[in-house]
Amino acid sequence: MNESFMTGFDRIVERAKKVEKPMRVAIAAADAENIVRGAFLAQDAGFVEPILIGNGNKIRAVLENIGQADRDVTVIDASGGDSSVQFAIEMINSGDADCLMRGNSSTRDFLMPVLNKSNHLIVPDTLVTHINFLKIPGLERMVAISDVTLLINPPMEARKQVVKNMVKALNAFDVEKPNIALLALVEKPSYHMRDTVEDQTMVRENEKRPFADCNLVGPIAYDLIVSKEAARLKGYDCPYCGEFDGIVVPNLATGNVMVKVLQQSAGADGFG
Structure with a gap:
């Protein structure tokens, strides 16, 4: 048994800190306090660069509520047109982000673009599980x-x-x-x-x-x-x-x- 798996999250975080450069995480519908707090903790630890995508006004209100209004973080207003999830996926496909993360969106709204074959996130002939x-x-x-x-x-x-x-x-x-x-x-x-x-x-x-x-x-x-x-x-x-x-x-x-x-x-x- 691997010790890091036995002892919980701390050793996994320590392992994540060893990445060569922070992973750019596109957070879709990022107007959720718990999600943003967690992303900032990962950023402070040095292995994540969060990109907050969604309704800009709501995201900025969250930043204000948690005392992070002046934080140097990328906020992208994607409240119009395609969903913030689709916008985040397009960032990944264009090479502007590395990882997709769910924010304050419903399971259906998050998964439908993810499972859409035209977005090329799913390996063909595989079953996606959570x-x-x-x-x-x-x-x-x-x-x-x-x-x-x-x-x-x-x-x-x-x-x-x-x-x-x-x-x-x-x-x-x-x-x-x-x-x-x-x-x-x-x-x-x-x-x-x-x-x-x-x-x-x-x-x-x-x-x-x-x-x-x-x-x-x-x-x-x-x-x-x-x-x-x-x-x-x-x-x-x-x-x-x-x-x-x-x-x-x-x-x-x-x-x-x-x-x-x-x-x-x-x-x-x-x-x-």
């Missing part, structure tokens, strides 16, 4: 959770791609052969719950003909994912309980609610 990385109080390591934004009720083949994308993302944090849990209500397959049967099928397939380089376990309930003690009390024999790096959820509602509950009620910090 991954949240959370530091949950009581757990020693960060946990990746997916998909919590895009796939409403994904079939098994799509969930296999979710696993692949998660493993790739974890590899980027130097986590080799991560432990991935397929979250379910129960740990025993039941034909009354389609996802549990699919989980078992995916695990067996990955053992025989690996589609992702990971230790894949499922179906498995949340308490067993996060707690060795819960596994001991239930007699669940799995060496990865309490040490999972990623959780693949069965559907969008489960993942989205799970992340929001952990962040709003359990004090989890995260990024995605």
Whole structure:
């Protein structure tokens, strides 16, 4: 297990500081205090150059509210015509920005231009998924959770791609052969719950003909994912309980609610 992934965000920030030059981040609909504050913290740390795009008056009001009205930062008024998201994408395609970030826009308004093939952001024949990385109080390591934004009720083949994308993302944090849990209500397959049967099928397939380089376990309930003690009390024999790096959820509602509950009620910090 990579130490930086276990200890949370601090070591990841330290790693980001080692970039050769700050990444130019185009923040679409940048009239959101929390987003702007975070961007400025990254800028002060030396690895981000924020570009604030959207309604200029609203962005300047945010800067005023957080005491940053005099800060030397690029503000681009894109309140008319195409959406600020489209404007930010065009900046990336023209080489004037390196990375796209969502600000105060709805999920739909942000994703529609991103998924538009004419914008050339998506690699052909790939499934786009969203991954949240959370530091949950009581757990020693960060946990990746997916998909919590895009796939409403994904079939098994799509969930296999979710696993692949998660493993790739974890590899980027130097986590080799991560432990991935397929979250379910129960740990025993039941034909009354389609996802549990699919989980078992995916695990067996990955053992025989690996589609992702990971230790894949499922179906498995949340308490067993996060707690060795819960596994001991239930007699669940799995060496990865309490040490999972990623959780693949069965559907969008489960993942989205799970992340929001952990962040709003359990004090989890995260990024995605």
